[in-house]
Amino acid sequence: MVDNVYFFGTATTSINDDRDTSILSEFGWNLPPPPPPHSGTSAGLLHSGFDRIITDSDLAGNDTHTTLFARENENTTAEPQPMTMSSSSSDDLPEKSTASGGSSADRQPSDTASKAKKKGQKRIRQPRFAFMTKSEVDHLEDGYRWRKYGQKAVKNSPFPRSYYRCTNSKCTVKKRVERSSEDPTIVITTYEGQHCHHTVGFPRGGLISHEVPFGSQLTPSSSQFYYPGVQFPQGSVGIQESFNVSRESGHSHAPSDPSGRIFTDEGLLGDMVPPGMRKS
DNA sequence: CGGATTTGACCAGCGC
């Protein structure tokens, strides 16, 4: 597996205006799919089960936004969850929709959500994001650390599907990575769940995890976007600057937030690193 | 040696 890459050091995408963030918030997510570093040209695929896809035209004004993403359609929700998550029984793949395969999770002692489910109850799925990127690399770096826990051959596709879990033990986020059978150059990444932490891996292998109290700002109703190491106020134009970090330097360009405050290195550190963890 | 990956087996949902 490729070493984790600090997202700010690899971003090639920028989001430029309020409209962009409104589009993201339209999806009800505070964790927009991170733009992969290996972006290319966009593809026009929309898998069944997803309600829409964001295209370059949706993000007019962006210079290099080439990733398309969509939230899985929730119309098929079996049991809406009381708080913030809604479930979905549809799949993001072209083939028939299934809600199978979740049973194994019930065996996980740590998975209390699954534990709660008993016979006769459908597995409650967290909302999912899929986005497609033209890339030669299967597993796109997104700033988080993932552990691969499975790989399966997919029907009607010559390419296997890989299953990843967030390495943070408290984080239940999963993602699936597969190549499009229609266009092998397109990587389809599906995220399920939302990170409960900031995880920032640095190019040299360092890792900083910034825990966030569950439920405090993880809900779609929250006004926070989540990205590795930084929180984006919804509608903030600061998102753009936060992305505009050169790959070469791996350092921040001292972006400013909407109020004009400059994000110095210390400011970023202050946001990401508990004071006790900092090295001078 | 510890963590990550591989891979075969297992399980449950769904369609017929």
Next chain:
DNA sequence: GCGCTGGTCAAATCCG
């Protein structure tokens, strides 16, 4: 009920 399929587990293996 049976077979197919997707999703997950877990032991074996790999790797830094």
